[in-house]
Amino acid sequence: MTAILEVRDLVVGYNPTLPILHGVSLTVAAGEIVTILGPNGAGKSTLIKAVAGLLDITSGQIALMGSDLTGLPTHEMVRAGLGYVPQTENVFAKLSVEENLEIGALVNRAAYAARREFVFGLFNDLSRLRRLQAGKLSGGQRQMVAVGRALMADPKLLMLDEPSAGLSPKLAEVVFSQLRKICAAGVTILMVEQNARAALRVSDRAYILAQGENRLDGQAASLLDNPEVGELYLGAGSRLSR
Amino acid sequence: MMQFVVDGIINASLIALGAIGLSLTYNILRFANFAQGEVLASGAYFALAVVVLIGAGAGAMGPLAFGWPLLFAMAVSIVATSLLVLVVDWLLFRPLREKNASRITLIMAAFGLSLMGRNIITLIAGGDPQYFSFYIPKAISVFGLKATPDEVAMVVITVLAVLALHLFLTRTTLGKSMRATAENPTLAQINGIDTRSVIRWTWIIGASLAAIAGTMQGHTIQVRPEMGFELLLPMFAALILGGAGNMYGVIAGALVIGLSESLAVGIGLSSYRLSVAFLVMLAVLLVRPQGLFGDKP
Numbered sequence: 145m146t147a148i149l150e151v152r153d154l155v156v157g158y159n160p161t162l163p164i165l166h167g168v169s170l171t172v173a174a175g176e177i178v179t180i181l182g183p184n185g186a187g188k189s190t191l192i193k194a195v196a197g198l199l200d201i202t203s204g205q206i207a208l209m210g211s212d213l214t215g216l217p218t219h220e221m222v223r224a225g226l227g228y229v230p231q232t233e234n235v236f237a238k239l240s241v242e243e244n245l246e247i248g249a250l251v252n253r254a255a256y257a258a259r260r261e262f263v264f265g266l267f268n269d270l271s272r273l274r275r276l277q278a279g280k281l282s283g284g285q286r287q288m289v290a291v292g293r294a295l296m297a298d299p300k301l302l303m304l305d306e307p308s309a310g311l312s313p314k315l316a317e318v319v320f321s322q323l324r325k326i327c328a329a330g331v332t333i334l335m336v337e338q339n340a341r342a343a344l345r346v347s348d349r350a351y352i353l354a355q356g357e358n359r360l361d362g363q364a365a366s367l368l369d370n371p372e373v374g375e376l377y378l379g380a381g382s383r384l385s386r
Numbered sequence: 387m388m389q390f391v392v393d394g395i396i397n398a399s400l401i402a403l404g405a406i407g408l409s410l411t412y413n414i415l416r417f418a419n420f421a422q423g424e425v426l427a428s429g430a431y432f433a434l435a436v437v438v439l440i441g442a443g444a445g446a447m448g449p450l451a452f453g454w455p456l457l458f459a460m461a462v463s464i465v466a467t468s469l470l471v472l473v474v475d476w477l478l479f480r481p482l483r484e485k486n487a488s489r490i491t492l493i494m495a496a497f498g499l500s501l502m503g504r505n506i507i508t509l510i511a512g513g514d515p516q517y518f519s520f521y522i523p524k525a526i527s528v529f530g531l532k533a534t535p536d537e538v539a540m541v542v543i544t545v546l547a548v549l550a551l552h553l554f555l556t557r558t559t560l561g562k563s564m565r566a567t568a569e570n571p572t573l574a575q576i577n578g579i580d581t582r583s584v585i586r587w588t589w590i591i592g593a594s595l596a597a598i599a600g601t602m603q604g605h606t607i608q609v610r611p612e613m614g615f616e617l618l619l620p621m622f623a624a625l626i627l628g629g630a631g632n633m634y635g636v637i638a639g640a641l642v643i644g645l646s647e648s649l650a651v652g653i654g655l656s657s658y659r660l661s662v663a664f665l666v667m668l669a670v671l672l673v674r675p676q677g678l679f680g681d682k683p
């Protein structure tokens with residue numbers, strides 16, 4: 145298996161004197177769905193933002209498909225094959241759904257029509273809603289716009305920060321099952337989730353971060369059964385698989 | 387009586403052209419550019435310099451007291467004013483942005499720039515009013531409403547410029563990138579938009595509209611170092627009234643301010659024209675605090 149993303153000994157924060165991640169490492173192989181879990185404030189979003197080029201990296205390396213991304217400005221990441229859906233403010237609320245998709249395809253304009261078909265195939269509702277302002281949509285619809293927008297550029301790796309946050313359990317299931325389809329279409333996925341059980345069920349592997357450090361990692365199925373993971377999320381003596 | 391509407395629309399077109407630039411920088415760079423008046427004045431002086439160099443006056447075309455010399459001067463002025471603001475951004479605002487300066491710092495820098503700009507203009511060109519030509523306005527009269535052909539042309543040019551800007555923002559990739567950057571610069575970068583380039587185009591478009599306004603004002607009234615500064619308050623009033631940053635709101639705001647000013651003149655309060663305009667602005671904001679086209683707070 146070839147590594148799509150390789151993060152090694154990453155030290156990064158919002159202020160050079162105050163690192164949030166103290167040497168985190170992670171690998172995502174082609175075709176995988178990998179989830180990053182961990183308590184609030186563990187540094188999960190920080191890790192994803194650092195990969196997306198939004199933070200100044202103190203030390204460590206980030207490589208996408210073997211080429212070094214460290215220090216590349218954010219606006220060049222998408223051309224390097226990286227898609228990113230932030231947790232909040234992840235659509236252009238004043239732009240129409242269609243304009244959001246156009247912005248997503250700015251680096252891939254020749255393939256606009258084909259990509260749009262792919263996105264409408266995944267999220268049928270978007271086709272009907274395409275002339276509406278994204279800000280007028282429901283939370284679930286907006287999340288579809290956000291993911292669809294990121295897919296327009298045909299990324300090799302799609303990073304999602306808490307894609308199910310604020311969605312009903314039923315809608316969250318819909319999003320997770322679409323992630324499987326996206327992955328089957330050749331897009332490797334790295335996501336952050338709070339909803340550990342549902343996320344682990346669609347994932348191949350997972351990493352658990354705590355206080356800016358790697359705590360645990362392994363196959364999703366074995367983490368579901370791991371009492372240490374159960375304790376972290378549900379209290380002593382629990383397991384996520386039940 | 388309806389004459390004040392005609393005068394108001396003529397007045398509003400100058401305010402609108404300047405205020406759109408103000409709203410673009412406000413939206414993309416997130417600060418109020420107090421030096422926008424001097425950008426407009428620079429536009430007028432660049433055009434004046436070209437007209438003087440050509441030495442043919444403003445020219446003439448049919449009923450208009452201007453022709454190709456003035457249009458050529460306007461085109462040169464658009465380029466020169468754009469280059470000027472790009473240099474100023476590079477020297478002054480870009481370093482401040484890179485140091486994450488607060489909005490207040492940026493506004494103070496713009497305020498200082500405004501003062502300096504007026505002084506530099508006075509130093510180079512002198513403080514006296516100057517004219518493109520000895521243009522004697524011959525008003526035409528339709529249904530008893532009077533306007534000079536040049537004033538009508540000025541309104542037409544404004545409408546065309548606004549239309550062009552609308553098509554640019556809604557139909558072109560760069561325009562859409564600008565709207566995306568205005569709303570969420572980080573998300574714009576995530577999509578591959580180089581926001582530094584968007585910032586440059588923001589300055590260029592704002593400066594171009596101000597250069598058009600400055601040239602037209604210079605032609606129909608006169609060229610003075612304070613010409614832009616005196617338009618600054620009405621421009622800000624239009625911006626606030628329109629809902630801070632909505633381009634269409636700014637145009638509506640400029641109309642309200644322009645009409646209130648000419649109404650004040652019409653009822654014999656000409657020395658209070660700005661006060662009347664501000665009263666109207668306050669009255670509108672009391673009813674709609676978010677401005678005419680602003681999002682609900």
Ligand SMILES: Nc1ncnc2c1ncn2[C@@H]1O[C@H](COP(=O)(O)OP(=O)(O)O)[C@@H](O)[C@H]1O
Nearest residue numbers: 158164182183184185186187188189190191336
């Ligand atoms: N923009 C920011 N500026 C400064 N500190 C931040 C910022 N965002 C997050 N942090 C801090 O970084 C730490 C990790 O946050 P984050 O990566 O968002 O955690 P998680 O996504 O795992 O909940 C927290 O202590 C948080 O307070």
Ligand SMILES: [Mg+2]
Nearest residue numbers: 188189190231
């Ligand atoms: Mg987070």
